[in-house]
Structure formats: structure tokens, C-alpha cells
Amino acid sequence: MYTTGHGQLRPHRLDATFAALADPTRRAILARLASGEASVMELAEPFAMSQPAISKHLKVLERAGLISRSRDAQRRPRRLEAKPLAEATKWLERYRRYWEGNYRRLDALLAELKTVQKKRKPTKR
Numbered sequence: 001m002y003t004t005g006h007g008q009l010r011p012h013r014l015d016a017t018f019a020a021l022a023d024p025t026r027r028a029i030l031a032r033l034a035s036g037e038a039s040v041m042e043l044a045e046p047f048a049m050s051q052p053a054i055s056k057h058l059k060v061l062e063r064a065g066l067i068s069r070s071r072d073a074q075r076r077p078r079r080l081e082a083k084p085l086a087e088a089t090k091w092l093e094r095y096r097r098y099w100e101g102n103y104r105r106l107d108a109l110l111a112e113l114k115t116v117q118k119k120r121k122p123t124k125r
Contacts (some may be wrong), residue, residue: 017084020064035079
């Protein structure tokens with residue numbers, strides 16, 4: 001794993017992953033590759049852009065380690081590489097737990113305030 005001495009992910013790996021994920025075309029390419037490997041032409045099919053433009057997106061994804069290419073006779077299919085996504089998920093998970101803890105404390109405070117408010121309401125006679 002790409003970590004620093006304190007178990008944190010190396011910033012450059014996360015930066016590359018999130019930069020690659022920032023583009024909707026690249027996210028769509030990853031979604032397609034989640035169902036199996038595909039050639040550049042197959043990946044380019046749903047997009048209204050040139051093959052060189054798709055190739056640039058693929059290079060960004062490759063540099064981020066999100067996809068790899070293999071050789072199958074004349075084809076060079078791309079495939080999804082899950083490790084960088086798992087690392088980004090691990091990083092995000094820490095913050096999800098942090099915010100969930102904050103929301104639990106806020107819920108407890110609101111419940112306490114409601115209880116205090118009910119006790120202070122005058123009863124109708």
C-alpha cells in the first residue's frame with residue numbers, strides 16, 4: 001500500500017486518483033470497465049469525441065493506476081484496477097466515521113433539548 005509512516009495514504013496517489021475521478025467521461029469509462037475489459041474503440045463508442053481524445057482520458061486513468069492495458073493479439077484491452085479506488089475509499093471512510101460521530105452527538109443534543117423544552121412547557125388548566 002502507498003502509505004506514509006503513520007498509515008496515511010501518500011498524497012500524490014490520492015491526488016492522481018481524485019483528479020482522474022473528477023471528469024465525468026473518465027468515471028463513465030471506469031463504470032464500463034467494471035463490467036469487463038474493453039478496447040479503446042469499445043470504450044470510445046458511447047462518446048461523441050475522437051479516439052485521440054479518449055486516448056488522453058485513458059492515459060490519465062493509467063497514470064493514476066485506475067486502469068491497465070494488456071496485449072491480446074492485435075487488441076490492447078484496458079481493464080479496471082481496483083486498488084487505487086480501494087485506497088480512496090479507505091481515506092474517505094475515515095471522514096465518514098468522523099461526520100457520523102458528529103451527527104450522533106448532534107442528535108443526542110437535540111433529543112436532550114426537546115426533553116428540557118417539554119419539561120418547561122406550562123400545562124393548560
